[in-house]
Amino acid sequence: MKISELYEKKKRSLSFEIFPPKKDSELKNIDATLEVLCELKPDFISVTFGAGGSSNYNRTIELARKIKYEYHVEPVVHLTCLSYDRAEIDSFIEVLNSEGIQNVLALRGDRNPKLPEKDDFRHASDLISYLKQNGDFCIAGACYAECHPESENRVSEMKYLKRKVDAGAQLLLSQLFFDNEKFFHFVDDCRIAGIDVPVIPGIMPVINAAQIRRMVTMCGASFPERFQKIIHKYEDNREALFDAGMSYALSQIIDLLVNDIDGIHLYTMNNPVVAGKICEGIRNII
Numbered sequence: 001m002k003i004s005e006l007y008e009k010k011k012r013s014l015s016f017e018i019f020p021p022k023k024d025s026e027l028k029n030i031d032a033t034l035e036v037l038c039e040l041k042p043d044f045i046s047v048t049f050g051a052g053g054s055s056n057y058n059r060t061i062e063l064a065r066k067i068k069y070e071y072h073v074e075p076v077v078h079l080t081c082l083s084y085d086r087a088e089i090d091s092f093i094e095v096l097n098s099e100g101i102q103n104v105l106a107l108r109g110d111r112n113p114k115l116p117e118k119d120d121f122r123h124a125s126d127l128i129s130y131l132k133q134n135g136d137f138c139i140a141g142a143c144y145a146e147c148h149p150e151s152e153n154r155v156s157e158m159k160y161l162k163r164k165v166d167a168g169a170q171l172l173l174s175q176l177f178f179d180n181e182k183f184f185h186f187v188d189d190c191r192i193a194g195i196d197v198p199v200i201p202g203i204m205p206v207i208n209a210a211q212i213r214r215m216v217t218m219c220g221a222s223f224p225e226r227f228q229k230i231i232h233k234y235e236d237n238r239e240a241l242f243d244a245g246m247s248y249a250l251s252q253i254i255d256l257l258v259n260d261i262d263g264i265h266l267y268t269m270n271n272p273v274v275a276g277k278i279c280e281g282i283r284n285i286i
């Protein structure tokens with residue numbers, strides 16, 4: 001099923017992001033996570049793609065295939081393009097078709113000095129146009145409530161985001177954020193810019209101090225004072241930080257839901273306990 005059908009039926013989606021385990025030995029263990037996640041009946045599960053070589057993509061596909069055919073949940077496969085040429089993207093398209101994968105999150109990918117960049121796809125919008133012309137996928141794009149770190153300003157960010165949607169992105173999945181007001185303003189800006197596809201907020205429950213430090217350097221999300229207080233108070237107390245981080249994420253999600261957003265996309269970090277507790281907290285609300 002193409003996940004765009006969900007939104008055509010005005011359904012509010014619940015979805016998860018997971019990543020393929022790095023080692024062969026861990027691929028078996030992913031079943032324990034998938035069993036819990038799929039019992040929560042998500043509308044889709046997206047599978048990340050660590051850029052750098054087609055063998056990486058095989059892992060993403062392997063996991064997506066498992067989700068679709070063993071767990072009967074719709075997968076969304078992430079695909080980056082900056083380090084691939086047309087022939088490589090063509091072979092990814094072939095694999096997606098042969099596996100019956102219908103949903104793709106089309107991304108540029110982060111710049112990485114260790115990975116040479118190619119010229120065929122400089123931006124996600126180039127990949128989106130190409131997938132649109134050369135496949136029959138539901139295409140999602142990435143968006144950033146607080147601007148992508150490389151963006152000059154919000155105006156150019158909106159201009160290029162609109163380009164992605166005009167190229168064929170049927171929904172947008174957001175980078176994680178901790179301040180809902182920033183997300184609400186972002187959605188307003190999208191609507192003003194004529195971007196009328198569903199914009200799904202990405203939420204990551206923060207449950208340990210190392211994760212918080214990684215977040216600060218990686219995605220540049222701002223930390224509202226209420227959240228900073230939690231971190232300062234509990235960063236040396238694992239159990240307390242877990243409880244407080246979960247409660248914070250839940251309160252963020254409930255606030256988003258009462259404001260009629262199009263869905264919730266949960267960054268699970270492959271942790272089924274986290275996903276389970278969040279879903280338990282919103283079972284009668286979503």
Ligand code: FAD
Pocket residue numbers: 047048049050051078079080105106107108109110111122123124125142143144148149150151152156157160161163164173174175176202
């Ligand atoms: P783009 O849409 O190309 O945007 C990147 C920057 O270029 C922005 O500043 C944009 O404003 C600007 N821009 C866009 N078009 C133009 C243009 N025509 N001219 C000039 N500037 C332009 N990375 C992975 O490697 N694997 C993953 O699985 C993965 N999953 C992700 C999932 C989500 C939901 C999100 C939000 C991000 C994910 N990423 C992943 C990270 C993503 O690859 C990076 O954030 C990357 O730096 C940008 O990707 P993009 O698709 O948003 O790029």
